[in-house]
Amino acid sequence: MGLYHKYFKRPFDILSSSMAIVFLSPILLVTALAIKIDDRGPVFFRQNRIGMNGCVFCIWKFRSMSVGTRDLPSAEAAEARITKVGRFIRRTNIDELPQLLNIFKGDMSVVGPRPCLPSQKTLLELRQKNGSSNCRPGLTGLAQLRSYDGMPETEKAYWDGIYFSSISFFKDMAIIFGTFRYLMKKPPVY
Numbered sequence: 001m002g003l004y005h006k007y008f009k010r011p012f013d014i015l016s017s018s019m020a021i022v023f024l025s026p027i028l029l030v031t032a033l034a035i036k037i038d039d040r041g042p043v044f045f046r047q048n049r050i051g052m053n054g055c056v057f058c059i060w061k062f063r064s065m066s067v068g069t070r071d072l073p074s075a076e077a078a079e080a081r082i083t084k085v086g087r088f089i090r091r092t093n094i095d096e097l098p099q100l101l102n103i104f105k106g107d108m109s110v111v112g113p114r115p116c117l118p119s120q121k122t123l124l125e126l127r128q129k130n131g132s133s134n135c136r137p138g139l140t141g142l143a144q145l146r147s148y149d150g151m152p153e154t155e156k157a158y159w160d161g162i163y164f165s166s167i168s169f170f171k172d173m174a175i176i177f178g179t180f181r182y183l184m185k186k187p188p189v190y
Contacts, residue, residue, distance in 0.1 A: 112138030
């Protein structure tokens with residue numbers, strides 16, 4: 001484990017997530033209001049995910065599906081009952097912004113492997129083998145820049161292992177800037 005990963009990655013996460021929460025608070029408030037008006041259910045969607053070293057934590061997202069929709073991996077969510085506001089916040093990835101709270105709290109990092117569902121046993125086993133289960137899951141990561149949702153679990157784990165074996169400040173910055181470029185592309189159609 002390098003100096004950045006050991007001593008500076010967590011302070012970077014706290015600083016960047018707190019700044020982002022303050023800067024993005026108008027978007028967070030408008031989104032919460034739009035969800036409430038559109039579907040009248042809860043604003044947030046909470047779900048158990050697997051974090052660092054196999055610990056379970058509760059991830060926060062803006063709710064994009066109708067109340068009562070069962071838990072699904074994001075690749076299968078397009079088939080579920082997505083609300084009108086949900087369609088927009090998924091396309092723009094605004095639904096992921098409440099995870100800034102998970103980052104601030106310490107469940108997640110800005111950059112790392114995406115947190116998986118407890119039911120994704122194969123991905124969990126592959127991450128244990130390559131060591132990437134030993135870092136905090138991220139809001140974005142190396143696999144996300146390579147079309148994460150359509151990717152087989154073996155390939156996700158491969159990219160997670162590549163990231164874990166070479167965590168550095170410069171790699172994290174490259175992934176963050178790559179994520180911004182990725183978000184500027186035409187959104188997928190749901």
